[in-house]
Amino acid sequence: MLSVLRRKAAAAAVGGSDAMLLGGRLRKSCAAAAAGLRGYATAAKEMTVREALNSALDEEMSADPKVFLMGEEVGEYQGAYKVSKGFLPKFGPERVVDTPITEAGFTGIGVGAAYYGLKPVVEFMTFNFAMQAIDHIINSAAKTNYMSAGNISVPIVFRGPNGAAAGVGAQHSQCYAAWYGSCPGLKVLAPYSSEDARGLLKAAIRDPDPVVFLENELMYGERFPVSAEALDSSFCLPIGKAKIEREGKDVTITAFSKMVGLSLEAAEILAKEGITAEVINLLSIRPLDRPTINASVRKTNRLVTVEEGFPQHGVGAEICMSIIEDSFGYLDAPIERITGADVPMPYAANLERMALPQIEDIVRAAKRVCHRSVPMAATA
């Protein structure tokens, strides 16, 4: 039962000096440990993103009773995408709150709870629906610490799937990374693997500022190996740090969320053709890890940014500008951005495929930047 002891100690360490809570937490951290043990026994340290999110939320809610989850279908339905599976019997309806369908209302309630001392996790069934609540995310959450000069901080997490799924049409498929990424006062995170999901969600919940946590529906079922360190309940990833998923020296490819997977596959294909691509998993859209990206581009001299969202004013545009500001002299070719098409997402399967970046697009762009030796190429 060594792992149980380790978890208890970790939980105690995390919770600080509040010995009174330890007793209550003990029961819960044992349950968490048991779940973790089951994970050890069966999955041999592999976890789906869904399980990672579930375990991270579970541990944070167990560790701090101020953390609660609210959203549509999070309780009895166990989460629209089953991320909060098992939570209702464990934490009860006061901490796993099924809301009516009123994003503006319940988001406002969450922000108000954060103003007054709790640590809500607000789940949106998709970030498209968060548009009904965006006034509260931006005006009530993001701007408040500033407007109140530190009087009121807003330790809230807004999470949910972002970006396209499969055949769900224009109103269910938008990527909001660029919109939220442009707003001061927000922290915007986008995990890729299960470890990312665990570490970033825990960091987000512990963070005293509003965090927009962009998941991806198609990634929920993807399985990744997880290190022993990541399974520890105190595991946290730093906010604002990108991760180099694959090293290379010919071209830098930046991506986030699902696109990291595509970029890694593109890098495999490129490697066979003699081009080694360095793939950076941004992890944090805001703050953007500019030093890491710049350092990489200074090494490779070429950059391709990949994102699923709309092209104009996208994440790639911001990265491009960052390079121009800091590393212009190091560029051997113009920066290429691969984005979703500049159209609302069509429903038809073949059109949807055309509207989203595919591996071939990334490969072609990487080749273009590698073979172009004159920066001012003819108009494409």
Next chain:
Amino acid sequence: MSAAFPSVRAVCRPGSFAGEKRGPPPAAASGKLASGFLGSAWKLRFGALPARRRGSSSVVVAVSDVVKEKKPKRSSSSSSDLLITKEEGLELYEDMVLGRTFEDMCAQMYYRGKMFGFVHLYNGQEAVSTGFIKLLKQEDCVLSHYRDHVHALSKGVSARAVMSELFGKTTGCCRGQGGSMHMFSKEHNLLGGFAFIGEGIPIATGAAFTSKYRREVLKEADCDHVTVAFFGDGTCNNGQFYECLNMAALWKLPIVFVVENNLWAIGMSHLRATSDPQIWKKGPAFGMPGVHVDGMDVLKVREVAKEAIGRARRGEGPTLVECETYRFRGHSLADPDELRDPAEKAHYAARDPIVALKKYILESNLASEAELKAIDKKIDEIIEDAVEFADASPIPPRSQLLENVFADPKGFGIGPDGRYRCEDPKFTEGTAHV
């Protein structure tokens, strides 16, 4: 057409309601007031309110007394004053069977991979769509949300067009670009098809606003077009709903708000989500009649619809109609539907609107079994034809990706050569890949 529910016996004088605070409201108060704040007439006998919704039809006053009186007679042999003619009966039957058969075919096609994404089926709720939409003209508008296939079919969009749309083919009513949740038709004035619940309500209110505007500002004297907005119980907790009830009543817009209360919003029971589950009561709070009707009975729905649509057409303003109905299938084809009590499902399955209408038609000798079977067969053929058509239709060409983003494609801006990009014939070919 009579200006009131046939059952009205007492004349409702404005200002008489203040004196009627105690005791049961007169039967005539069932929604029939041409003036004044209808809301104040709806005094509830709180003690008599049932704890559960079922069996509440005797208390809630809004159901037409004609229909209530007819109900016991229905099971006996034909009475002389039937609610519908034979033609109407067959039309209603055909429309409901079309909806049901179409949705069943959708389920089959989905599991075979021909359609994808989110598909929300309407089985069990056909009485509401048929009851309302079959009373509308082509120029009247219908607004729906994601459970919109049957609204589209009732409004007149062909089964072929809807099926092709679901298959993602270019012959679909939205050329494959919209999908299951986004059915639009300018010809039939089906204004959507929305993924967000509540989104259609302000749009519907706007369409009603346009009707009124055309009559009063543009002086189109004969513009009496009505808008009918369909939405569910979950939507009734959304702010937009209340904002629009207010404005529609304030400006007396020609709109009918139809709540398809099937008790469930995905897995969230209406009773868990709503402080006061009786949605029809929210109408009077804003100054419009609120009517509750048995949504599993197409004839009752039709009676109420006639009155509500008539009110709107005459310029008397909006009505809120709550239809008690049920979806036989899960929220969507991806929903395991584990939370609903099988007893509840069985209760409503026994009230299948199509079975009920068939029974009424046969018992009233409006038509024969053979005629109804012929309709069943005809619908089967229509649906099979729709599937074949959709299968055989082409997928959208690459060039379609950039079409229809704007009504004026100059919105794509000026290209490097100084001309508008849309003027380049190769525009849609080349830049689809960003």
